[in-house]
Amino acid sequence: MTDRIISWHDAPSRPRYTPPAGAIDAHCHVFGPMADFPFSAKAKYLPEDAGPDMLFALRDHLGFARNVIVQASCHGTDNAATLNAIARSNGRARGVAVVDPAISETDLAALHDGGIRGIRFNFLKRLVDDAPKDRFLEVARRLPEGWHVVIYFEADILEELRPFMDAIPVPLVIDHMGRPDVTQGPDGADMKAFCAFLQSRPDIWFKATCPDRLDPTGDPWNAFAEAVVPLVEEYQDRVLWGTDWPHPNMQDAIPDDGHLVDMIPRIAPTEALQRKLLVDNPMRLYWPEE
Numbered sequence: 001m002t003d004r005i006i007s008w009h010d011a012p013s014r015p016r017y018t019p020p021a022g023a024i025d026a027h028c029h030v031f032g033p034m035a036d037f038p039f040s041a042k043a044k045y046l047p048e049d050a051g052p053d054m055l056f057a058l059r060d061h062l063g064f065a066r067n068v069i070v071q072a073s074c075h076g077t078d079n080a081a082t083l084n085a086i087a088r089s090n091g092r093a094r095g096v097a098v099v100d101p102a103i104s105e106t107d108l109a110a111l112h113d114g115g116i117r118g119i120r121f122n123f124l125k126r127l128v129d130d131a132p133k134d135r136f137l138e139v140a141r142r143l144p145e146g147w148h149v150v151i152y153f154e155a156d157i158l159e160e161l162r163p164f165m166d167a168i169p170v171p172l173v174i175d176h177m178g179r180p181d182v183t184q185g186p187d188g189a190d191m192k193a194f195c196a197f198l199q200s201r202p203d204i205w206f207k208a209t210c211p212d213r214l215d216p217t218g219d220p221w222n223a224f225a226e227a228v229v230p231l232v233e234e235y236q237d238r239v240l241w242g243t244d245w246p247h248p249n250m251q252d253a254i255p256d257d258g259h260l261v262d263m264i265p266r267i268a269p270t271e272a273l274q275r276k277l278l279v280d281n282p283m284r285l286y287w288p289e290e
């Protein structure tokens with residue numbers, strides 16, 4: 001793999017929608033810089049550098065106050081780039097790590113000190129070689145106090161993953177709602193299955209994220225808005241929102257981040273919902289001490 005990929009908009013528009021004070025972009029990533037933080041030998045894509053300075057400039061441009069930085073698969077289980085970004089954020093970023101399940105308690109504590117508050121299990125075959133459920137479960141049972149598990153999977157394996165997810169003893173946060181087919185609409189099979197899953201436990205959270213990934217009708221992503229707005233309303237105390245910048249693997253349909261922000265009032269139509277989505281909910285998971 002030699003070609004480095006750019007998957008982000010070089011001049012995102014300024015959103016028309018203004019997020020509330022203290023708004024948190026709760027799903028974004030950093031790439032490198034590679035000279036300081038090389039990519040994993042197992043990486044399935046090799047992006048151009050998208051480091052903390054770029055992320056924080058975008059945060060300010062979009063009107064956000066904080067970030068939750070999720071370790072992307074291209075950095076494997078070496079969380080140094082994510083930790084570096086958190087350290088440079090002046091307390092305005094926390095993160096989610098990807099770890100070798102054999103990680104020691106000491107190393108987990110060090111991640112906590114570095115601002116990590118959860119670990120991510122990625123089940124997308126195009127992104128990772130293996131996802132050992134038994135080993136994932138073992139580490140999920142010995143996480144630091146207050147941590148959660150982020151899970152990334154596609155809708156077709158939701159049922160298969162149920163016994164594994166049901167056994168995880170800490171809150172779950174599901175990336176991109178488990179990638180439903182939003183063109184089926186709010187009552188489609190994928191959304192129904194995801195709702196049933198949410199109803200099975202009160203501590204399953206989800207990210208109402210990635211219209212660009214999930215809606216083949218494209219910007220302005222009407223199918224996404226229609227399918228997701230009832231879910232946000234129904235589960236308003238356990239939903240998060242994020243840009244997903246720098247949009248790994250979206251180089252063929254790069255979204256305008258300003259337009260992504262303008263989706264917020266379409267999936268959370270009232271000020272009260274927007275406050276929960278962007279401030280209260282992510283604060284409870286990532287800055288509970290404030």
Ligand SMILES: O=C(O)/C=C(\CC(=O)C(=O)O)C(=O)O
Nearest residue numbers: 071072073074127244248249
């Ligand atoms: O950024 C996302 O959430 C989605 C990704 C990338 C990813 O998760 C990773 O590299 O770990 C994807 O679907 O390619």
